[in-house]
Amino acid sequence: MHVRVVDREGEERELEALEGWRLMEIIRDWGLPIKAECGGACACATCHVYVAQDWVEKLHPPREDELDRLDEAYDVRPNSRLACQILFSPELDGLTVVLAPELA
Amino acid sequence: MTNDNIITTDVVIVGAGPCGLFAVFELGLLDIRAHLVDILPKVGGQCAELYPEKPIYDIPGFPVVTGQGLVDNLIEQIKPFGPTFHLNQMIQALEPTGTAEAPRFRVVTDAGTVFDTKTVLIAAGGGSFQPKKPPIPGIDAYEGKSGGGAGVFYAVRKMEAFRGRDVLIVGGGDSALDWTLNLQPIARRVTLMHRRDDFRAAPHSVEQMRALVASGQMDMKLGQVTGLRGEGATLEAAICRDAAGETFEIACDTLLPFFGLTMKLGPIADWGLNLNENLIPADTEKFETSTPGIFAIGDINTYPGKLKLILSGFHEAALAAQKVHRYVYPDKRLTFQYTTSSTSLQKKLGVA
Known part of the structure; x- marks a missing residue:
């Protein structure tokens, strides 16, 4: 089971994902x-x-509560999510996400 | 600042989160009174600011307790020791004035509070909570600080500074709405921008804001700031994008972005504590740092095997207190006692 993560420099990595882990924890x-x-x-x-x-x-x-909290993120788009609210399961094998810009 | 205003004390605790609070208890049992400094306007650190409602399951003796519940219990537990809280302040400068055998420090906060203390206990967790700065290209040039511009502010210190200005406030929470309502009467024009037409701020503030918009006394726009425009350090407009991806501009000379808080190490980085990846190395016998008299407990310290757990910070507070006692009462013998059996400890707790 894997998740593909593109970092802020555009580099893509395939990370091994575990069922029941939050996407945030995997990253x-x-x-x-x-x-x-x-x-x-x-x-x-x-x-x-x-x-x-x-x-x-x-x-x-x-x-x-996730939508409310996204108000404190920068450059929020229709496909924006908080990675801590996505629980990994076999159906998500192959999920691809891009790290959003960070607030300082 | 004259000498009259200096607070002379045995220990200054940096951070009023769970570990700083429990340190008050352990120090109190050893007859050491504490002053605590915290940048937040309230006690409790991350437990109170980030997850007051969330259940915690790994506090010994509590199968489940919320962040705020734990803080409330700690406040109750340390009541007998009457700690002094200095909230809304951050320690700006720390200067050693003693020796390794008899440490002393002059500690100054950004609010001008000055301490002359024998020891410093750093229980600063992930650092101090400070406003998040959105990574808008070129924003630094407009930030209101010495040598910079006077167009972007992350907090309002003096409302009067915004009189007659064209203010753009960004956000949908209580800070954004409260400052919109407070600045609207004195600014030349206030515009509130939020990414969606749904505000998580207190409903009555949102109603007031909508009424002001309806009567033409302020503007509300939906969108997000993507850029800033202005000659040199003078802000002239914010470049924005709406939900459909269309770009538009809002003329403004002042921008107040409210994106919540983030934790920053802050001035602790300059105290010569040989930081390791923004953490303070401490020994595991007394949780003292490389500077005698300065201790580090809780999430901010590091040592082999460190776990960032509240319960670990409690243990660290107990051990650090023993060494603090040596500095505060160099001639006194410290006898180990239990609260269950020692009438002396029970007297201090007000139960004997």
Whole structure:
């Protein structure tokens, strides 16, 4: 099971993903630059990613608190998600996301 | 600042999160009174700011407790020791004034509070909470600071500074809405911009804002700032994008972006503590740093095997307190006692 992550320099990596892990945890554990300051509490918007267009519909839609928190992210787009709110499962094998710009 | 205003104390605790609060308890049992400094307007650190409602499952003795619940309990637990809180402040400068055997420090906050202290206990977690800066290209040039521009601000210190200005406020939370309503009467024109027509701020603020828009006293736009325009350091307009991807401009000489808070190490980086990837190395016997008299506990420290758990920070506070006692009372023997059996400790806790 894998997830493809494009970093802010445009480099794409294929990371091994584990079922039941949050996408944020997978990206962080592989050492990619994602702040994830609140540790997955949907409280900081520092794990903002863009989901590849063909995957947007396959994910469960964001809950109200995720949409609220996205207000604190920069350059939010229709395919914006918080990686801490995406729980990895076999159906997501091959998911591709791009790391969004970080706020300083 | 005259000498009269200097607070002389045994220990200054940097950060009023769970570890700083529990340090008050452990120090209190050893007759050491603490002053705490925190940049937030409230006590509790990340527990109170980031996840007050979230359940925590790994605090010993609590099968489940929320972030705020834990903070409330800690505040109750340290009441007997009457800690002094200096909130809304950040320590700007720390200067050693003693020796390795008898440390002393002069500590100054950005609000002008000055401490003359024997020891400093850093319990600063992930750093100080500061406003997030959006990575808008060229934003630095317009930031309101000495040597820079006077167009972009991340906080309002004096409302009067915005009188007669064309202010663009960005955000949908309470900070954005509160400042929109407060600055609207004194600014020349206020525009509030948010990425969607749905605001998470308090409903009555949102209603007030919508009423002002309806009566033509301010503007509300949907979109996001993608760029800034202006000669040199003088802001003239924000370049924005709406939901359909269309670009438009908003004329403004002042931009106030409210994107929430982020944690930054801040001035601690300049205290000569041999940082390792923004963490403070500490020994595991007394959690003292490379500078005698300065201790580091909780998420901000690092040592072999470190786990960033609240419970680890509690243990670190207990051990650090023992060494702090040596500096504060060099001639006093420290006897190890249990709160269950020691009437002396129970008296300090007000239960005997």
